[in-house]
Amino acid sequence: MIRLSNVQKTxxxxxxxxxxxxxxxxxxxxxxxxxxxxxxxxxxxxSTLIRCINLLETPTSGTVTVDDTDVTRLSKxxxxxxxxxxxxxxxxxxxxxxxxxxxNIALPLELAGASKAEIAAAVDxxxxxxxxEDKRDRYPAELSGGQKQRVGxxxxxxxxPKVLLCDEVTSALDPETTRQILTLLKDINKRLGLTMVxxxxxxxxxKALCDRVAVMDGGVIVxxxxxxxxxxxxxxxxxxxxxxxxxxxxxxxxxxxNNTGAASAQTAGQEG
Amino acid sequence: MFSTLAPIxxxxxxxxxxxxxVSLSIATAFGLPLGVLLATSGRGELFExxxxxxxxxxxxxxxxxxxxIILAVAIIPFTRFVVxxxxxxxxxxxxxxxxxxxxxxxxxxxxxxxxxxxxxxxAQAMGAxxxxxxxxxxxxxxxxxxxxxxxxxxxxxxxxxxxxxxVGAGGLGDLGIxxxxxxxxxxxxxxxxxxxxxxVQAVQSFGDYLARKADKRNI
Numbered sequence: 001m002i003r004l005s006n007v008q009k010t011x012x013x014x015x016x017x018x019x020x021x022x023x024x025x026x027x028x029x030x031x032x033x034x035x036x037x038x039x040x041x042x043x044x045x046x047s048t049l050i051r052c053i054n055l056l057e058t059p060t061s062g063t064v065t066v067d068d069t070d071v072t073r074l075s076k077x078x079x080x081x082x083x084x085x086x087x088x089x090x091x092x093x094x095x096x097x098x099x100x101x102x103x104n105i106a107l108p109l110e111l112a113g114a115s116k117a118e119i120a121a122a123v124d125x126x127x128x129x130x131x132x133e134d135k136r137d138r139y140p141a142e143l144s145g146g147q148k149q150r151v152g153x154x155x156x157x158x159x160x161p162k163v164l165l166c167d168e169v170t171s172a173l174d175p176e177t178t179r180q181i182l183t184l185l186k187d188i189n190k191r192l193g194l195t196m197v198x199x200x201x202x203x204x205x206x207k208a209l210c211d212r213v214a215v216m217d218g219g220v221i222v223x224x225x226x227x228x229x230x231x232x233x234x235x236x237x238x239x240x241x242x243x244x245x246x247x248x249x250x251x252x253x254x255x256x257x258n259n260t261g262a263a264s265a266q267t268a269g270q271e272g
Numbered sequence: 273m274f275s276t277l278a279p280i281x282x283x284x285x286x287x288x289x290x291x292x293x294v295s296l297s298i299a300t301a302f303g304l305p306l307g308v309l310l311a312t313s314g315r316g317e318l319f320e321x322x323x324x325x326x327x328x329x330x331x332x333x334x335x336x337x338x339x340x341i342i343l344a345v346a347i348i349p350f351t352r353f354v355v356x357x358x359x360x361x362x363x364x365x366x367x368x369x370x371x372x373x374x375x376x377x378x379x380x381x382x383x384x385x386x387x388x389x390x391x392x393x394x395a396q397a398m399g400a401x402x403x404x405x406x407x408x409x410x411x412x413x414x415x416x417x418x419x420x421x422x423x424x425x426x427x428x429x430x431x432x433x434x435x436x437x438x439v440g441a442g443g444l445g446d447l448g449i450x451x452x453x454x455x456x457x458x459x460x461x462x463x464x465x466x467x468x469x470x471x472v473q474a475v476q477s478f479g480d481y482l483a484r485k486a487d488k489r490n491i
Binding site for chain 1: 388390391393394395396397398399400401404408409412413415486488489490491
């Protein structure tokens with residue numbers, strides 16, 4: 001479905017900053033219907049990686065193949081058409097404040113030139129799917145963070161994409177809302193058979209959502225495999241430290257409520 | 273006394289409103305695209321064109337540096353070329369428009385730059401073409417700021433229109449100077465000042481109302 005082959009991304013040196021290599025030869029294969037997590041710390045290159053899939057970032061070298069098409073060779077004219085096959089959900093939702101819930105979800109269809117009837121046919125069933133029937137004509141300013149992200153997800157689905165790209169989609173949400181959004185994404189994956197690429201810095205998200213995970217550090221994938229295997233036997237130091245963070249996060253977050261490491265681990269699993 | 277003052281006051285108010293409305297409309301027609309391009313032609317931006325910034329940035333700044341009264345006089349040949357005369361209400365529209373275009377362009381540029389870049393990215397990820405990013409995302413999201421800016425421009429133009437009164441344009445400024453100042457008629461001066469205050473207040477309130485209506489960020 002999606003194949004990244006030896007993808008490199010270098011940001012040229014500018015006044016005030018040296019040349020920065022964000023991706024150093026990424027190879028990643030993502031099968032249709034699979035949920036693949038990409039985890040790493042800030043600056044590991046995971047956001048650049050996901051943006052190379054829909055060409056928001058152009059790889060400096062290497063190829064990105066989606067459905068047997070080398071998308072790095074697409075012309076400026078064809079690129080928007082290709083992007084309509086991929087939905088993207090963002091950490092900060094990126095909803096238009098001037099549009100209602102309905103009109104935000106309709107935007108990708110509007111951009112593609114769909115008629116009012118086609119838009120209604122696509123958007124109306126999405127509202128109950130994400131649980132926002134009663135918010136149809138509300139503006140984003142009237143919604144909670146979790147509701148905004150549901151709009152973001154519905155918007156990404158409205159053009160009926162084959163792939164959903166999720167960029168830190170739960171990082172701005174509280175643990176309970178995070179759990180709900182992850183459940184929703186899992187449900188969507190099952191119902192629609194969507195391929196998903198999930199960028200996160202939280203192991204709990206990977207554990208709750210993903211089939212496979214790639215661990216990134218310094219622009220390379222340092223470890224990759226099935227989620228269970230990685231959790232049971234983390235080999236690389238980065239993976240181990242990301243797993244250790246889960247305990248740290250909850251010790252800091254639960255303000256002395258944790259008693260033992262085992263109790264924290266259990267909480268981490270539930271909230272993820 | 274009022275009966276003789278009322279018709280000329282009304283006439284002068286109408287001339288002012290006419291000059292400001294026409295010059296604001298024409299200036300917006302030019303200033304809006306100019307502002308959009310100034311906001312989107314930088315490095316790595318939607319319509320990257322560094323030459324555009326290098327050419328039009330200084331022109332905009334230069335026009336804005338010239339005091340309005342100097343500009344109005346300096347472009348008299350241009351005014352004559354466009355409307356055939358340099359005297360009268362229609363002639364005054366030319367310098368008012370020329371002064372307002374860079375003003376509006378900078379205001380539109382600022383309002384568009386305020387739009388969260390995440391929205392541009394989201395629109396591109398949805399498959400928006402660059403023009404669609406402008407029409408479907410940047411302009412609607414910047415609308416409250418644009419309305420505020422155009423209101424500010426209108427109020428500034430009312431002030432400028434009083435200055436073009438000095439070069440024979442008619443309107444409230446002209447009335448105030450010719451009757452109130454040169455003929456020592458404090459009653460006329462007072463009437464002009466009060467009318468100007470009322471007009472500015474009305475424009476400002478109307479602009480604020482429209483901007484509030486367009487702004488869905490705080491409901």
